Amino acid sequence: MKSDSYVIENPTVRKAIAALQDGDARAWLSLFVKNAVLYDHGNAMTAGEFIEKSIGQEYFTHIDKTGENGLSVPGRFHTDRWGDFQVCFQFRLNEVGKISRLDVFQVIY
Numbered sequence: 001m002k003s004d005s006y007v008i009e010n011p012t013v014r015k016a017i018a019a020l021q022d023g024d025a026r027a028w029l030s031l032f033v034k035n036a037v038l039y040d041h042g043n044a045m046t047a048g049e050f051i052e053k054s055i056g057q058e059y060f061t062h063i064d065k066t067g068e069n070g071l072s073v074p075g076r077f078h079t080d081r082w083g084d085f086q087v088c089f090q091f092r093l094n095e096v097g098k099i100s101r102l103d104v105f106q107v108i109y
Contacts, residue, residue, distance in 0.1 A: 008063070009070030012097050017063070017073060017089070023056035031099050038102045050102075057081070074107055 008014040012031055019027035032047040040050065061084065063075040074088040085106055092101040 008066050008073060010091070010093075012093055012099060013066075013070050013073065013089075013091050016091065016099060016102075017060065020055065021059050023059075025051045025055045028055055032102075033094055033098045033100050036098075036100055036102070038104070040104045041106060054079075074109070 008017060016028060016031050019025075019031070028051060029047055036047050038045050038047060038050045040054075045053075057080040059078055060073075061076045061078050063073060065075075066073055068090075071091045071093070072088060073091075074086065076084060077087040078084050086108060088103075088105055088107045090103040090105075091099055094100045
């Protein structure tokens with residue numbers, strides 16, 4: 001089951017999480033700057049590489065809270081490959097509100 005609704009304060013981050021949850025690669029990619037860098041547990045990749053490995057195969061099962069004005073989204077996460085665990089998505093936006101960096105890392109709380 002995918003995550004229940006949780007209000008994410010930042011509209012760009014809210015759209016990114018919705019695209020991830022829906023498996024919508026086009027919507028996900030449209031939110032990033034051209035040369036955005038994503039770090040998945042310390043491994044650098046492009047937004048396109050993230051799409052290939054994650055979109056449609058990974059999603060939040062529960063968003064526990066948000067922080068930093070909606071730029072930090074921790075919660076329980078499911079991957080078809082690795083199972084279930086807790087992660088945090090930490091977004092950085094540029095001056096016009098597009099995602100310039102995303103850090104995804106495992107958390108324990």
